[in-house]
Amino acid sequence: MQIALAPMEGLVDEILRDVLTRVGGIDWCVTEFIRVTDRLHPLATYEKLAPELLHGSRTRAGTPMRVQFLGSDPQCLAENAAYACELGAPVVDLNFGCPAKTVNKSRGGAVLLKEPELMFAIVEAVRRAVPAHIPVTSKMRLGYETPDGALDCARALADGGSAHVVVHARTKTDGYKPPAHWEWVAKVADAVKVPVFANGEVWTLDDYLRCRAISGVDDIMLGRGLVSRPDLARQIAAWREGGDVQPMPWHEVRALLDDFWRQARRKLAPRYAPGRLKQWLGMLTRSYPEAVELFAQIRRESDCELIDRLLQVEVEEAA
Numbered sequence: 198m199q200i201a202l203a204p205m206e207g208l209v210d211e212i213l214r215d216v217l218t219r220v221g222g223i224d225w226c227v228t229e230f231i232r233v234t235d236r237l238h239p240l241a242t243y244e245k246l247a248p249e250l251l252h253g254s255r256t257r258a259g260t261p262m263r264v265q266f267l268g269s270d271p272q273c274l275a276e277n278a279a280y281a282c283e284l285g286a287p288v289v290d291l292n293f294g295c296p297a298k299t300v301n302k303s304r305g306g307a308v309l310l311k312e313p314e315l316m317f318a319i320v321e322a323v324r325r326a327v328p329a330h331i332p333v334t335s336k337m338r339l340g341y342e343t344p345d346g347a348l349d350c351a352r353a354l355a356d357g358g359s360a361h362v363v364v365h366a367r368t369k370t371d372g373y374k375p376p377a378h379w380e381w382v383a384k385v386a387d388a389v390k391v392p393v394f395a396n397g398e399v400w401t402l403d404d405y406l407r408c409r410a411i412s413g414v415d416d417i418m419l420g421r422g423l424v425s426r427p428d429l430a431r432q433i434a435a436w437r438e439g440g441d442v443q444p445m446p447w448h449e450v451r452a453l454l455d456d457f458w459r460q461a462r463r464k465l466a467p468r469y470a471p472g473r474l475k476q477w478l479g480m481l482t483r484s485y486p487e488a489v490e491l492f493a494q495i496r497r498e499s500d501c502e503l504i505d506r507l508l509q510v511e512v513e514e515a516a
């Protein structure tokens with residue numbers, strides 16, 4: 198059984214991958230999607246979006262990181278994937294689920310679910326271009342408007358050479374609206390021979406257990422649930438091992454947030470760092486009442502030094 202941290206563009210970047218994988222329980226993580234249109238990305242793209250490649254393609258905690266691509270041109274995707282492998286990517290993942298209008302307009306992401314033949318051609322071309330020992334994997338939604346074609350899409354991915362398929366159990370039209378249709382993960386798992394990961398709407402250990410019961414699938418990819426509850430993977434891993442499930446107390450989450458902020462201050466431009474902190478803290482409010490209070494204190498602040506002071510006060514109060 199494996200637990201993966203979902204790729205999330207604009208959210209799960211190098212900093213959050215570092216912080217979340219250090220909590221434990223995560224078997225592997227994925228870069229934000231790298232969009233491929235008509236050219237080979239230069240090294241600088243990978244240094245920005247996948248800096249872990251320079252460190253053995255692992256986060257500081259030692260968690261393997263995979264590189265995800267999004268696009269519709271099989272040849273161009275194949276060339277980029279081959280280059281990523283030269284740089285050290287241990288697995289190449291392909292995105293067939295992004296709902297963004299700009300991406301779908303240029304025939305990338307979820308809109309490809311209308312064209313299973315093209316999905317097959319993409320996976321096959323990428324599979325052929327990367328060394329045989331490097332797995333190619335895929336992530337799909339159930340469909341564009343309806344899940345009617347989900348099984349054809351999953352078969353196209355598996356037949357093309359996907360080593361596994363992650364199923365975000367919603368259509369593009371569903372967006373991120375609950376519920377996730379975990380029963381469709383079971384149908385996909387029956388239709389293909391490769392392992393299937395369930396994804397979507399798992400926020401707690403109980404959600405995982407329900408998802409597992411309905412989908413019949415053990416492997417899970419956690420997105421917003423893990424960002425909102427940083428020890429969710431660790432809780433699931435502890436349950437799996439029959440151990441005690443001890444939820445992380447707020448003061449430990451606070452320490453992660455401080456670390457996140459220190460990294461954001463070091464790595465991001467001052468005009469971006471506060472927004473990133475508020476984005477994560479806003480998501481933590483879903484699981485921790487203490488985060489609501491802290492969020493209220495900094496939500497209007499955009500000055501980094503002022504936020505430094507605010508967080509420092511909070512750290513002293515918590516100690």
Ligand SMILES: Cc1cc2nc3c(=O)[nH]c(=O)nc-3n(C[C@H](O)[C@H](O)[C@H](O)COP(=O)(O)O)c2cc1C
Binds near residue numbers: 203204230294397
């Ligand atoms: C802000 C955001 C960015 C995302 N970016 C990506 C991405 O780059 N690649 C991808 O395959 N999925 C992306 N997704 C989808 C997630 O990986 C995941 O499939 C989705 O959030 C459902 O899982 P969840 O309910 O556990 O969050 C993104 C989702 C969100 C909310």
